[in-house]
Amino acid sequence: MPRPTADRSRGAAVRLRGIVKQYGAGRPAVNAVSLDIEAGEFITFLGPSGSGKTTTLNAIAGFIDTDAGEIELGGVAVAAMRPHLRNIGMVFQHFTLFPHMTVAENVAYPLRQRKVPAKERARRVQAALERVQLGEYGNRRPDQLSGGQQQRVAVARAVVFEPRVLLMDEPFGALDRKLREELQIQLKGLHRDLGITIIFVTHDQEEALVLSDRIAVFNNGSIDQIGTPAELYDRPENRFVAQFLGESNIFDGTVQEVEGVRVLACPEGRFILPAPAADPGTEIHAMVRPEKCRITPLDPDGAGLTNALKGEVEEEIFLGSSRKLLVRTPTDRVVTVRSTAGANRDVSVGSKVFVTWDSADLLVMR
Known part of the structure; x- marks a missing residue:
């Protein structure tokens, strides 16, 4: 039987309108950010350092005052409300557990502050x-726990008072990859069980893809695009999103019409564009993901292929279940191809190849 899903009405909707935060002169750290987050949603703020994601999170928490804009939690304006009155849980990258307290005492701290009776x-x-999954660890102290266990204690402390919103600022950034992946799975289960709204900040694209209902991609203090992981990966709206969220091969050129067919004319060649394509003369960016590319040692004309780049395999990177080939073209462009580990075993460094793809897999961006 499928695992039951918690009532997402236990979470609070979060509404941002025109949030601005300026530090000194120059570009604002957050520049007119507007966003509607549904009750019970798991949304990730993704972007490089300095993009505005953590500043926006801190504004929601009440740790910083904004210069303009409105913030609502559950329909209540909170811009003038102190952090401890917003009923928000918070988990940071650094666990900030009290070393002189037991695990149970650390988790109980928010309840003591709220004067919850001892039995409850x-x-x-x-x-x-x-x-x-730390039910038997209540009497231990933080220094008797592993890093992953300490972070789970921090999560327990953040949810023990039943907040409607949980904010998480790169909580797994200091952990090794295997432990990080384990905690990501546990966090997904916790979100499913609690049904609260989670706003998660990270610069790790894989983490964002694994965890999120939706992702907001931050760039230079603004949100470039927001959508589901699949929407952002398959249909990025601009070059920044395409390059930041996953690997991409991007070609810059001009649309031409050849024998009634729209093509992208660029230094690497002429590639058939999917319909509907931009008008002839339009300058565009076109992207194809490495896993959509294929390697063939055959002449494309003989193989009946439509789009092809001639090149030489410059590097092969083994990734366990898959491998990545870097192919250098005569224009000195390096194109990335990703395939299963068992594919193209006859191709290796130094092989002369063609890189091909289906026209439908070439995405036109602004």
Whole structure:
């Protein structure tokens, strides 16, 4: 039977309108950010350092004052409300556990601050620890736990008082890859069980793709694009999103019409564009993902292929279940091809090849 899903009405909707934060002269750290986050949604703020994602998160938490704009949590304006009154849980990259307290005492701290009776406090603490699979660790101290266990204690402390919104600022950034992946799975389960709204900040694209209902891609203080992981990966709206979210081969050129067919004319060649294409004379960017590319040692004309780049395999990167080939073209352009580990075993460094793809897989961007 499928696992039951929590009632997402337990989360609070978050509404941002025209948020601006300026530090000194120059471009604002956050520049007119507007966003509607549904109750119970898991949304990730993704972007490079300095893009505005953490500043926006801190504005929602109330840790910084904004210069303009409105913030609503559950339909209530909170711009003038102090952080502890917003009923928001927060988890940071650095766990900030109290070293002199036991695990249970750390988790109970927010309940003590809210004057929850001792019996109810003990019940909630145990339930929170069991949710993060640390039910038997209540009497230990933080220095007796691994990094991953400490982070789970921090999560338990953030949800023990039943907030409607949980903010997470790169919480797994200091952990090794295997542990990070384990905690990502646990966090997805926790979100499913609790049904609260989670706003997650990261610069790790894979983490964002794994965790999120939607992703907001931040760039230079603004949101460049927002959508589901599949929407952003398959249909990025601009060059920045395409390059930041996954690997991409991007060709810059001009649309031409050849024998009634629209093509992209660029230094690397002429490639058939998917319909509907831009008007002739339009300058565009076109992208094809490495996993949509194929390698063939055959002449494209003989193989009946429509789009092809001639080149030489410059590097082969083994990635376990897949491998990546870097192909250098006569125009000195390097094109990336990704395939299963068992494919193209007759191709290696130094092989003369053609890189091909289907026209439908060439995405036109602004």
